Every structure is written in structure tokens, then in C-alpha cells.
Amino acid sequence: QADINRYKEILHALADLYCQGYDLAWRQLYGEEKPNRLHLPGYPFAKESYWVPEMESSLTDRSHLGNVTVLHPLLQQNTSDFSEQRFSSSFTGEEFFLKDHVVKGQxxxxxxxxxxxxxxxxxxxAGALMEEKTGMRLKDIIWAQPIVVGEEAAQVHIGLFPKENGEISYEIYSQMKDNVKEAVIHNQGSIALVSYLEERKVLDLKALQAECSQGTLSAAQCYKRLKAAGMECDTRYQGIESVYLGVDQVLAKLMIPSSILDTQEQFNLHPCLLDSVMQVIGLQMAAECCRPAAIIALQELAIIGQCISAPWVRICRDRKSERFDVDFCDDQGMVYMQMKGLEIQAYTEEMNMIPSETNSPYPEIHNSQYPVAQGRRAEMKGFTLEQCIDWDLKEQVSQLLKIPRDKLDREENLAEFGFDSISLSEFAGIITDHYSIEFTPALFFGYSTLKSLTQYFLTEYQDVMQLHYREAVMEEGRQVVQAVPAATLTSKRQASTQSRFIKKPASQQIQEQEPIAIIGMSGRFPEARTV
Incomplete structure (x- = not known):
């Protein structure tokens, strides 16, 4: 210890001499092994850290499932391959949005x-594309089968498929345990990334409260009424703070319950808030329908701005169509999200909550307009499906070419009716709008009579035709469209294109080429008089 202290004293003395300007023989401090010299900066080190920050996911919420990091509580893993863009999740039933949401014991x-x-x-x-867009629109959404979690975890997938118009089709599906090749479709629709340039809608909340003069309900009163109507809600799903009742409209203040407030940052569209909207609609319908209800269709969901945790919602009911429109806004009335054409239907005692091919545990699609479903018109009563298609095709040709219906022979070539290239293009557009299926004039070169066209629609688009021409029935003095089983929905995965990395046989490529027809030519070859 004495040697160490003596050594330190010598070093301090040498340092003092060096600071006074003496030129010292530093190498004499060491023995035979001479260390390398380092040039140190002549300024003090700043005690500040400049580490590169950790990169975050495009979704700000990343939680953990066991030892696996998940993207989102409802979107756990990216399981895409060359055939589809896909995300997969495994739900055990212990998640708060499942554990506390029980219908008929499931x-x-x-x-x-x-x-x-x-x-x-x-x-x-979308990734970087979201930076160029200010909002998102979900369209033509249909709920077919619920996701039921029993003793075993439920494996759920969402597949996304690009469309030619720039939108994205999607479907949420799972595989049956005994048949992994067959998909059970739970939900379908399309997505559009958009920029909302128009001025955002602003609601006058005070004026709406004055309009909703039928009564005001507190949270306790709301859930007492819902319980009496057969809709008992767990405390984690009690997101109603107050409700102002009006004529075919209500104004409600919602909030995320304190028991799950820590989940607020994990969701943009929080399940509790959206489910609370369904509860408010249940209050509107409690006097007419004393049963729990499920959402079955939504025409459009427009996400315009940043969602908040304690929104005001205005819900308007259209008595004629029995649909609801919902506006979500902040305390200043600035609308940040809108639902249009929301359809619900009550559960019945006969409904089985276990999915099967013949029995949909969800209410069947009822009085819906997706994709196009006006039901049979009065003049089609008693017609077969083939007769309905034939009737509409003749009607469209009659109106387009101004030819009486009784003069149209279903076995005669379309050219005999007076069709040319322009009118055939118009006819294709009319059919496209009528059935919401994209058709081109090339169709008529392979199916040149009304009879062959009818057979084509009947065989190639049977599920769409059944949905379009389902029978209309009278219910409570109004005409509604008869329910159609969810099994008629066609999986987009079955119709999705094969991977571009897999080369198809030449014979198949030839068969898949679309036929074309040259309808005109102009110009002249060099030094030619005629062509």
C-alpha cells in the first residue's frame, strides 16, 4: 500500500511539472515494455448520450404472447406467403374482449x-402508403359466421387481396378442425386508402341534446334497461356514460371503463367503444326486440381522423330500411369516424352457436343490400331463378334498343337485335351495374344469345344470382328480403390468382386469354392506296 501511495505522489508531481511546461522523459516511468501513446482531446467529455432510438412497429402497440412478440391483440402474426397477404391470430378465450363477451354461454x-x-x-x-393518405374506408362488409372460442384456441386468419381499382378485398376466415382445406368465412369486405380533402363535419352537440328531448338515461339506467331486455353486459363492456333519447336518433357519451383503461393504447377502434354503440342501438330497439342482437352488414365505415377514448356518438335510425348511421365526434363536435348503412338482427332461440356448413350461428343476412339485393320484383313472383335472369336481360335490352319485350327471341343472336360495338359496351355496363360484377363486351362473343347469357350467369355466378333474386316477403306491413344463408358467400381465396412465381402450362395460358374483337381500323400502309 505504501508503494502505491508513493507511486501516486510521484505521478501528481510529474503532472504538476508537465503543466508548468517542463519536458519530461515519460518513457523512464516504464520498464522494458513500452506502452502505446494515445492522443486525448483537450476538452472535457460531455455527459450526454446519443444512442440511436429503437425502431417501433407501424402499430404502436406491441405486446407479447408467451415468448412471441405480437403485432396487435387482434392481429398477432404475419403469416403471408406467395399465395396471399395474411395475418393470423390464436385466441384462447382469456383475452378480455372474449372472456367478457358471452352469448348463450359461448x-x-x-x-x-x-x-x-x-x-x-x-x-x-400499406406501410409507407399510409403516410400519403389521410384516412381509410371499409366498404360492403358482411358478417357471416361468428368466431366462437371453446376449450381449444381458435386459429383465425385475415387474407388481403388487391383489386384492379386499387382497393383491397379482405376476408376473415378459419379452417374447420376436421377439414383444414375448407375455410369458414367469418367476415368479408373491401378496403380503400383515401385522402379526405373536404372540410370535416362538425356536430352541434348542444343543439342535438335539445333535439333529443324524449329523456336522458344515466349509465346505471341504461344497463338496467338492457338487462331487462335480455342484454346483460359485463362491467368491462359497460362503455355508456349517458344517453339522450330522441325520435329515431340518440346522442350518447361513451368512455372506456377504468378496469380496461390500460388497453386504450393497444387499439384504434376499441372493441368496448364499438360494442357500446351496439348497446345504444339495443336501447333504441329494446321495446320492439327484447333479445341480444348482432351486426350483420355495414355499407361503409369511414375513418377520417384520430380516434379518441371518450367520444360522443349520434345514431340515426332509418325506419324505411331499418338501418343505422353513426357519427363519432370529440367534445367540440368534430367528426372523426362515420358508419353508414349498419344492419343488425336479433338472435333467436333456435340459433346454434357452433359453426357448421348448414347452420349459421349468426342471424342469416336479412334485408341486406350486399352486394345487390333488392329481392324479386312483383312481376317475378313464382319465377324460377333462370326465368328471373331471362326477364331482367330482356328488360335491359328492351330499354337500351327500344324494342318491345315480346319481339325479343332468347335464342336469336344479339346482332339481329341491332347491337353494335358501342351498344354492346353499354349493355356490358348495364349488366355490371345491375349485378355488381365486372363484365366486358368480350362476354357477348362467347355467349351471343339471351339464352346462352342466362345459362352463363346461372352456372358461373349462381350464388350471386340467388342472393340477388331471393324472395321478398311481407313482414309487419312492409316488404323485406328473405334471409340468405351465409354459406352462399364465395371465398375470395378460392378465386384468387395463382402465384406469379409459378409458371402455368401453355395450354392453360391459352385457355385463360380473354377473346378480343377488332371493331375498327384506320390509317394506311406506306405507298398503299387502300389500306
């Missing part, structure tokens, strides 16, 4: 939670 993923799943999948897939 843990069911809330139908509105699918909307957040789709939004998260679109955001995760």
Missing part, C-alpha cells in the same frame, strides 16, 4: 372487433 369475438382487425391489417400492409 365466448364470441364481438362482431365490431372485426373492424379493428381489418383496420390494423390494412395499416400493417
Amino acid at each position: 365466448r364470441i369475438l364481438p362482431g365490431v372487433a372485426y373492424l379493428e382487425m381489418v383496420r390494423a391489417a390494412a395499416q400493417q400492409t
